[in-house]
Amino acid sequence: MSTSLSASFTDAIGTVHVRSDVSPRIVSLVPSITELLCDLGLAAHIVGRTGFCIHPRQTVQHIAKIGGTKDVNIEKIRQLAPTHLIVNIDENEKPTVDALAEFVPHIVVTHPLQPRDNLALYQLLGAIFNAEAQARQLCDKFEAAYAALPRTATVSRKLVYCIWQDPWMTVGRDTYISAMLALIGWQTWLPDHASQRYPVFRWDEEMAQQIDGVLLSTEPYRFTEMHVDALEKQLGKPVQLVDGEMLSWYGSRAIAGLAYLKELAHQ
Structure with missing residues (x-):
């Protein structure tokens, strides 16, 4: 299977980028993008990353940390003299990005919302950083994995996908996570009249009657089997621990x- 790879240079906010004609110096403020850059063969060009950029471990441990995804050390980034900064609409705060744009020449904004948006993401970074061949390989691997999914949902389920505790938080239907789960017929439950993309909710009897079960993600909150056992006793509903990186990290992951x-679909 081969995916056609066009020279796509337009990012998530419509900014048109040019092909890098010098050796790029990249700072990534997005953990999944840092991993993608490495898989595109660009690790040697990454000069800065967040403390949450943990994959691939052996590679990123040699790259300078510049804070978190939101508490960014702007002066440290300035000293690294990057040519490109890669950010994400959900992960990073606009005032921080605006401050960095004052001295970083190229800001690449990402915002995948659907699993197949990954194809455009591979193409974008491959085109900017002269890694088209590697991007094409990732596109082909993605298409093969996508084609291997069950064509029809094995079980249709309505589930609460939990990303945080104290307060309890879930994911909106317009998120990447919900779109991933929808591929196997799993619908994410939302509290009535929820307007945020990541709304706060409370457990109650009415809500428990509306759902088939609960998914506890291993990130960003580190839910464990202890939480699974406690919640199952409280709700009387099946509760499952799921790998948050697998369901929320776009890019090569x-x-x-x-x-x-x-x-998950065949369990």
Whole structure:
């Protein structure tokens, strides 16, 4: 299977980028993008990353940390003299990005909302950083993993996908996570009249009657089997611990994420 790779240079906010004609110096403020850059063969060009950029471990441990995804050390980034900064609409705060744009020449904004948005993401970074061949390979791997998913949902389920505790938080239907789960027929439950993309909710009897079960993600909150046991006793509903990286990380991790979805569908 081969995916056509066009020279796509337009990012998530419509900014048209040019092909890098010098050796780029990249700072990534997005953990999944840092991993993608490495898988595109660009690790040597990454000069800065967040403390949450943990994959691939052996590679990123040699790259300078510049804070978190939101508490960014602007002066440290200035000293690294990057040519490109890669950010995400959900992960990073606009005032921070605006401050960095004052001295970083190229800001690449990402915002995948659907699993297949990964194809455009591979193409974008491959085109900007002269890694078209590697991007094409990732596109082909993604398409193969996507084609291997069950064509029809094995079980239609309405589930609460939990990303945080104290307060309890879930994911909206317009999020990447919900779109991933929808590929196997799993619908995410939302509180009535929820307007945020990541709304706060409370457990109650009415809500418990509306759902088939609960998914506790291993990130960003580190839910464990202890939480699973406690919640199952409280709700009387099935509760399952799921790998948050597999379901929420776009980029090259999404290829393994699709295989993980296939496993979930057949459980």
